[in-house]
Amino acid sequence: MNKSILKSLQPTIKGDVFSQKEFREFYSVDASSYQIIPKVIVIPKNEKDVINAVRIANKFKTSITVRGAGTGLVGSALNKGIILDMKNFVSCKLAKDSVIVGPGTIKGKLDRKLEECQKFFPPNPSIGSFCSVGGMLGNNSSGSRSLKYGSVIDNVLEITFVDGNGNKITLPKNKRVAEKILGFTKKIDKCGFPNVTKNSSGYRIDKVKSINDAHKVIIGSEGTLGIVLSAKLKIRNNPKKRILFVIEYKSIMDASKNCIEINKTEPSAMEFVDRTTLNQIKFKFNKKTKCLLFVEYDENISFNEKKLKIISTGNIIKIFKKKAEISQWWKYRDLSLYYSLKSIKKEKRVPHVIEDAAVPLESLPKLFTILNKINKKYKTKSIAYGHIGNGNIHFRLVSDRKKIVAIKNIATQYFEEIIKLGGTITAEHGDGLARSEFVRRQYGAKNYEVFKEIKKFFDPEDILNPDKIITKKSTIIENLEKF
Numbered sequence: 001m002n003k004s005i006l007k008s009l010q011p012t013i014k015g016d017v018f019s020q021k022e023f024r025e026f027y028s029v030d031a032s033s034y035q036i037i038p039k040v041i042v043i044p045k046n047e048k049d050v051i052n053a054v055r056i057a058n059k060f061k062t063s064i065t066v067r068g069a070g071t072g073l074v075g076s077a078l079n080k081g082i083i084l085d086m087k088n089f090v091s092c093k094l095a096k097d098s099v100i101v102g103p104g105t106i107k108g109k110l111d112r113k114l115e116e117c118q119k120f121f122p123p124n125p126s127i128g129s130f131c132s133v134g135g136m137l138g139n140n141s142s143g144s145r146s147l148k149y150g151s152v153i154d155n156v157l158e159i160t161f162v163d164g165n166g167n168k169i170t171l172p173k174n175k176r177v178a179e180k181i182l183g184f185t186k187k188i189d190k191c192g193f194p195n196v197t198k199n200s201s202g203y204r205i206d207k208v209k210s211i212n213d214a215h216k217v218i219i220g221s222e223g224t225l226g227i228v229l230s231a232k233l234k235i236r237n238n239p240k241k242r243i244l245f246v247i248e249y250k251s252i253m254d255a256s257k258n259c260i261e262i263n264k265t266e267p268s269a270m271e272f273v274d275r276t277t278l279n280q281i282k283f284k285f286n287k288k289t290k291c292l293l294f295v296e297y298d299e300n301i302s303f304n305e306k307k308l309k310i311i312s313t314g315n316i317i318k319i320f321k322k323k324a325e326i327s328q329w330w331k332y333r334d335l336s337l338y339y340s341l342k343s344i345k346k347e348k349r350v351p352h353v354i355e356d357a358a359v360p361l362e363s364l365p366k367l368f369t370i371l372n373k374i375n376k377k378y379k380t381k382s383i384a385y386g387h388i389g390n391g392n393i394h395f396r397l398v399s400d401r402k403k404i405v406a407i408k409n410i411a412t413q414y415f416e417e418i419i420k421l422g423g424t425i426t427a428e429h430g431d432g433l434a435r436s437e438f439v440r441r442q443y444g445a446k447n448y449e450v451f452k453e454i455k456k457f458f459d460p461e462d463i464l465n466p467d468k469i470i471t472k473k474s475t476i477i478e479n480l481e482k483f
């Protein structure tokens with residue numbers, strides 16, 4: 001089977017085709033805790049290569065999974081068949097309020113290019129310097145400033161992609177396909193969708209309000225509906241000024257309650273870190289400080305400064321107005337995942353599975369209560385940081401790995417409670433291997449059937465990254481690397 005796929009790929013693909021053990025091993029892992037060894041790696045040189053690779057995958061009924069920079073945290077870019085690495089698709093065509101980019105473009109490079117003309121593309125994942133635009137589209141990524149500007153799905157104007165039949169489609173331009181997608185939207189039960197400001201679970205058909213939004217169904221679809229060849233992104237002018245407040249709190253409950261009030265002042269970002277990150281910052285915090293909020297505004301600076309000083313129930317320890325200082329303190333927040341891993345011995349690191357839920361903001365205090373319950377029941381500890389203004393907290397569980405055979409039970413209990421609160425099981429990292437089996441539970445049977453129809457429409461043979469988002473399998477434990 002491997003040999004016949006290779007025989008078909010090698011003379012057809014202008015780019016590279018690899019099947020040696022070391023390449024297959026390299027592409028078997030990403031930044032998640034999972035591992036799946038693929039059969040073949042294709043590094044397409046041009047659009048024709050992508051189309052041909054999809055057609056060959058169809059012929060051999062083997063999977064084809066597109067990969068960006070491999071920084072995903074739940075194994076979304078891992079699968080058994082062909083892996084398609086889009087690193088040759090690097091391009092950047094700038095216009096006044098938009099930029100057309102190739103999916104292999106690294107976000108850090110795009111940022112530098114935009115900075116030269118005082119512009120920015122708002123979604124800013126903490127890993128921004130390293131992830132690719134294709135991966136950001138695949139996961140519907142976001143970051144601290146998504147509080148004001150939204151996730152990737154709110155900042156894209158057009159997408160060109162290859163579907164599971166090998167057809168090149170541009171949305172929303174292609175009216176036939178756009179109408180079909182709008183038809184799917186009309187079938188959904190909106191009440192089954194989470195009531196949150198950020199969501200990367202399932203297919204975001206809820207965002208398609210008219211045919212002009214049809215491209216949004218591809219965003220967050222984790223390479224299961226199409227392989228993005230290019231995307232037109234909305235860009236904005238850099239704000240003239242920013243102000244950043246660092247506020248310390250004596251309890252996480254105080255911070256989460258205050259966050260609800262602060263959010264009413266419409267900050268551009270509001271982030272949370274617990275003692276683990278705080279311990280890494282070169283500053284003498286009060287010994288009783290349990291956590292920090294980072295609150296940023298990028299307009300009405302003096303008005304918001306006065307307002308925040310009145311409503312903050314914590315202790316404002318720093319106010320920054322200079323660009324360099326603001327960037328330095330944001331780096332501390334961006335490094336939270338690294339600080340967390342650094343503080344946990346390797347044998348105590350529990351794989352990422354419940355690391356990315358979000359709840360409606362008013363339920364934030366309950367989110368921490370749920371976690372405390374889990375910690376008590378399973379004798380785990382946890383580290384927390386994240387995009388608190390969106391109700392999105394990243395938890396890292398700490399436990400003796402050998403004792404954590406209960407990962408699936410923990411995930412099931414946690415997700416049940418999150419869904420009951422109107423939350424999402426993943427706000428930005430995607431469903432991947434960790435959460436796809438919970439998508440039906442998240443959206444209910446009726447919406448899940450619509451998701452299946454969407455998948456069938458774009459990928460009738462189920463070759464595009466199978467078992468992600470739509471699956472009958474349980475993959476949460478099965479593919480954990482050396483666990």
Ligand SMILES: Cc1cc2nc3c(=O)[nH]c(=O)nc-3n(C[C@H](O)[C@H](O)[C@H](O)COP(=O)(O)OP(=O)(O)OC[C@H]3O[C@@H](n4cnc5c(N)ncnc54)[C@H](O)[C@@H]3O)c2cc1C
Pocket residue numbers: 030031065066067068069070071072073076077086103124125126127130131132133134135136137138139140141142143144221222223224226227228229337338428429465
């Ligand atoms: C330290 C750290 C911090 C992080 N912080 C954040 C954060 O703040 N916010 C956030 O949202 N995420 C964060 N992430 C998660 C992840 O890095 C992002 O989701 C990132 O955008 C993934 O990009 P990538 O290029 O690495 O994609 P990959 O991991 O390679 O792929 C991700 C998904 O996108 C699909 N995909 C890739 N290219 C294409 C394409 N051309 N067409 C269609 N689908 C495609 C893949 O099939 C896969 O399903 C973090 C990760 C790490 C390790």
